[in-house]
Amino acid sequence: MAVSSLSLSCISTPTFQKIYVPHLNGFPRIIAFSAISPISCSMERIIDEESVCKRRLLFLGVGALTTSLFPTSIASAEEIPKNYSAFVDSEDGYSYYYPSDWREFDFLAHDSAFKDRYLQLQNVRVRFIPTDKKDVCDLGPMEEVITNLVRHIYAAPNQIANIIDMQERTTDGKNYYTVEFQLTSRNFASASFATIAIGNGRYYTQIVGANDRRWRRVRNKLKVIADSFKVLDI
Template identity: 65%
Template sequence: MAISLSWISPCLSHKLNLPHSNCLPRNTATSSTSTVFCALETTPGGESHCQRRPLLLGIGALTANLQPTNLVFAQEKSDRCRVFLDYEDGYSYIYPIDWKEFDFRALDSAFKDRYLQLQNVRVKSIPTEKKDIRDLGPMEEVIYNLVKHIYAAPNQRPTIKDMQEKTIDGKHYYTFEYILTSPNYSSASFATIAIGNGRYYTLIVGANERRWKRFRDQLKVVADSFRLLDI
């Protein structure tokens, strides 16, 4: 499935939010426009500007690489999500069109529901000398250590529900579902981790556990859409 790029300007930002036809449902209708939003960056003097560089990847490629079950789910939805492309850090993913961008603890990118603040997606990357996610060790061991020792706070009980490994265009990804239970609160999330471009990437998309049953399948589409770009 390809999407026409005829409306895109020859010069685009290294970080792009592009309309995408495969998306997640919302209870309230949201109009979709063919608009390219470039990420604003702030100079030391406080002046905002938009850095531009050529578009390198057709957005149809992201759609084509979705897992079959999630692609079928996504194709049933109307135009309510965007593709986020970051050519500087080398990754892309989709997110609901009516989520808004936010800054949180030096994340590479993050978007959250306008009304449900705890329903969000966030991506972070750190330098690594590893070449592939498999270099970290067996999937079960890597995920267990992450959830138990990194993601869970001391007062939280972690539960891992599912683990998946996938290979797309020779790149390997681990995607897993987990729940963090506190005495007064529980959250559920999907995470996708991968290594490439000399960086270790983590995408986490989650919600309050009370809403998880309703939105789980939709948020899984976001987790499965994460792709490494060659930079």
């Protein structure tokens, strides 16, 4: 935006906003940036106020530059479901929502992970591996791909796998497979959503899980996370 230096003097005070952006390691961090209130200008202002205006316009430029560094795919506050936050990894090319009261944690071999602060088995984690495939549909029919994943990859030898439902969706031209499944062993049972997608030369997997005894109560809450997973172009 072009701004004339001959007629501007500012009467507003900058405020500061916060936005989550990813660290280089994939986890979000908060950056504070200036958001300038509307500017009112007059030729009659004295030189000192003119100097203040120039400094504030500099803040405006910095704020605009900072905002331009964030991908347009970051959801605005009104688009994010109530009680959820957005995680956006613009470096590794994916995003999703997670409950705002969850906390990030390290999960072996995964790029990002968040968990319930009290119930650690309620969590979401994302990982990716290289692939020469271009689309998840290149892996094969959804039924075959999902069945193989659940029974031979996600399930341990001592677990019984039960596929509850599987869905295919297309978002912004990218295809996703999502499966809801249970894993049961002699002493423990869990339930999860797994979403897979391919983009950027990577095979992405997001898993959202919980203890099977709580699944009925938290399923819809966790489904929001699974449905929000997106691959971004990098």
